[in-house]
Amino acid sequence: MPLVLYLLGLAVFAQATSEFMLSGLGPDIARDLGVSIPAAGWLTSAFAVGMIVGAPAIAVLGARWPRRRTLLVTLTVFLLVHVIGALTTSFTILLLTRVIAALANAGFLALALATATTLVSPDAKGRATSVLLGGTTLACIAGVPAGAVLGQHLGWRSAFWAVAIISVPALIAILRAVPATRITGPATPGLVPLGDPEATNGFGVDRCLVVLLALGALVNGATFCSFTYLTPVVTDVTALGDGWVPVMLALFGLGSFAGVTLAGRYADRRDHRLAFVAGSTLLLGWGVFTLTASIPAATVVLVITQGLLSFAVGSTLISHALYAGSASPVLTGGLATASLNVGAALGPALGGAAIAATDYRAPLWVSTLLVGTALGLTGTLQLWERRWAWRGRFSSGNGGRRAG
Known part of the structure; x- marks a missing residue:
């Protein structure tokens, strides 16, 4: 893998740290800026909304520029608004910086995913994707806890300064190593309605992209649902002490990093059967975790296992989406981010x-x-495809007999 990919991954690490670190900084921000803790929670919501809206929108606009310029602009804006956030004494300005940071983050990640797939061989998109998404898992392991420690000892503003500083090496790498040319491909990936059996052959490229993005959203929803509330699960359901919380979060993060790494090795095979088996195992794991969460040993094992499987399946789905939408890599990267x-x-x-x-x-x-919904959707669509394929063969056979 080219060195520039790892430096792009460093930028993703900084951005994911920024997205998640406010969960530990909210009370300090509220106290310092004179707002309530629920009001401080708007900072997280604003970032999430900005990411969802901004990813496809900024990706479409950025597709008209050379990739180097787009990456430089989005990362520079991200860096600067963190500097402003670290300096401001106004909650309104801080809230505005979070929205702008989310838009820049979304545009950067969309373009970074598209760029990463053009810097490697055509059959290595999965490994390139895993390098970038590995930055997100490392943020869970190291970035968010480090932000919390900085906040406790140096104040919440120091975490904003740290995010800005970490982004600088990636800026230099983009300037030196990312080609200045645009990423080729049409402006939009002619998405095909799921109900049109003649549009593609089997799981056709455009139809498959829609399905993979939906599955990715469901699997990621399952992941962050349990990760967000892992602390009360550990303390109230498993009945472990508060000291176990950072240990469990770190174990989940280590599992997720291992999962992204494994996905990078196998996603390039583009074997949907392998993803289905991993998804079925993920479903089984969540079910077992639900039933055995009161058992400490089971919780320890399943926290690691589910972290690994969740990010392995999620990363694989996004890699498959990038393959499916290769005709329009920039917008596909934006849709994947969204x-x-x-x-x-x-x-x-x-x-x-x-x-x-x-x-x-x-x-x-x-x-x-x-996850069960994701697997049910997959099975339903497979049956749909077989139904239409059978009808197509039957119609062809009748047509052949009538013609004879």
Whole structure:
């Protein structure tokens, strides 16, 4: 893998750290800027909405520029708004910087995914994707805890400064190593309605892209549903002490990093059967976790296992989507980014509603349901494809007899 990919992954690490670190900085921000803690929570919501809306929109606009310029502009804007956020004493300005940072982050990740696939051989998109998404998993392992430590000892503003500083090496790498040319391909990937049997052959490219993005959103929703509420699961359901919380979060992060790494090795085979087997195992794991969450040993094992399987399946689906949408890599990268963030927003919302209705075991049930829905969708579409393929053969046979 080219060195520039790892430096792009460093930028993704900084951006993912920025996205998730406010969960540990919210009370300090609220106290310093004179707002309530729920109001400080708007900073996280604003970032999530900006990511969902911004990914395809910025990707389409950025596709008209050379990739180097687009990556430089989006990462520079991301860096500068963190500097402004670190300096401001106004909550309104800080909220505005979060929206702008999310738009820049979304555009950067969309273009970075598209660029990564052009810097490697055509059959290595999965490995290139795993390098970038590995930055997200490393943020869970190291970036977010480090941000919390900085916030505790040096104040929340120091975490914003750290994110800005970490972004600088990636800026230099983009300037030196990313080609200045545009990424070729049409402006949009002519998406085909799922109900049109004649549009593609079997799981055709355009139809497959739509399905893969939907599956990616569901699987990522399941992942972040349980990850967001892992602390009360550990303390209230498993009945372990508070000291176990960072250990469990780190174990989940280590599992997720291993999962992304494995996905990079196998996603390039483009074997949908392998992804289906891994997805079925993921569903089984969430079900077992739900039933055994009160057992400490089972929780330790399943936290690692589910972290590994969740990110392996999710990363594989995104890699397959990049293959399916290779005719328009920039917009495909934007849609992939949006689908991941739809899941990241949907999962915790459903998990929170389920907790309010039942108890702290509920997010595990929701994760099971979301992955089960993804597998059910896959099976339904496979049956749909076989039905239309059978009808096509039957019609061809009748036509042949009438012609004779």
